[in-house]
Amino acid sequence: MTTTRTGLFSRFASAAVPARETLRHLRARNKPVGRRADLRPRLVLASGSPRRLMLLSQVGIEPDALRPASIDEEPRKGEMPRTLVTRLCRAKAEAARDLIANDSDLADAYILAADTVVAVGRRILVKPKDIEEALACLKLLSGRAHRVLTGVCLIAPDDRVRIKIVDTRVRFRRLTTEDIQSYLASREWRGKAGGYAIQGLAGCFVQKVVGSYTNVVGLPLTEVTALLTGEGFPLHFNWLKAGEREAE
Numbered sequence: 001m002t003t004t005r006t007g008l009f010s011r012f013a014s015a016a017v018p019a020r021e022t023l024r025h026l027r028a029r030n031k032p033v034g035r036r037a038d039l040r041p042r043l044v045l046a047s048g049s050p051r052r053l054m055l056l057s058q059v060g061i062e063p064d065a066l067r068p069a070s071i072d073e074e075p076r077k078g079e080m081p082r083t084l085v086t087r088l089c090r091a092k093a094e095a096a097r098d099l100i101a102n103d104s105d106l107a108d109a110y111i112l113a114a115d116t117v118v119a120v121g122r123r124i125l126v127k128p129k130d131i132e133e134a135l136a137c138l139k140l141l142s143g144r145a146h147r148v149l150t151g152v153c154l155i156a157p158d159d160r161v162r163i164k165i166v167d168t169r170v171r172f173r174r175l176t177t178e179d180i181q182s183y184l185a186s187r188e189w190r191g192k193a194g195g196y197a198i199q200g201l202a203g204c205f206v207q208k209v210v211g212s213y214t215n216v217v218g219l220p221l222t223e224v225t226a227l228l229t230g231e232g233f234p235l236h237f238n239w240l241k242a243g244e245r246e247a248e
Helices: 002-016 023-029 034-038 050-058 081-100 131-141 177-186 201-205 213-217 221-230 237-247
Strands: 043-045 110-120 123-125 145-155 161-172 206-210
Touching: 043 050, 050 213, 050 221, 081 110, 081 145, 081 161, 110 131, 110 221, 123 131, 131 177, 145 213, 145 221, 161 213, 161 221, 177 201, 201 206, 213 221
Parallel strands: 043 110
Antiparallel strands: 110 123, 110 145, 145 161, 161 206
């Protein structure tokens, strides 16, 4: 009886204690006005991918910080590709948001996260862990079409969450044994969904792309920029600054 009462009291006590408010919540509630409202908002990328940084720089976006999220990216049993990328991109964005929630420089930043997988039918091809898995991926993709899906998640400073899924179809030519062995020896497959990089040597394997090419590289730029501008991020600020520098 005593144990039961103690357990009930503990649960009641923990429920009665309010969660500590983060700096992010405080700033969202007290949105700046006047001169402070004109300050350039910050952007945190929940990734350390050089490819995603390169793509963002292509459209004039330079993240103020990188906060790669360490989460389990393994698909759950029976999980479909769209469900997987939706779950993972949101989990990465929320993990990065929690990391900067009390950071005085970044607490009110936009958070951008993405996750990309390759799928053949219902089969999901994630990043190969070793050369044997990379070999299996290339053999499966040889001479057939597959899909590249990227889930993009944007969390605005007031914690509004927006998610977009982009689906691109890619067809490989039939790969020879020499193609596969040489590509594996190049080691370009490491850290790549499906075991290949379309922007690298594997570009010569591709017969056809239907949809966003930048999605296959790792970040669908059309959709990313639409999400950012839709949430008030000043995408064109750096474009105008570049024009001013050119005019000087």
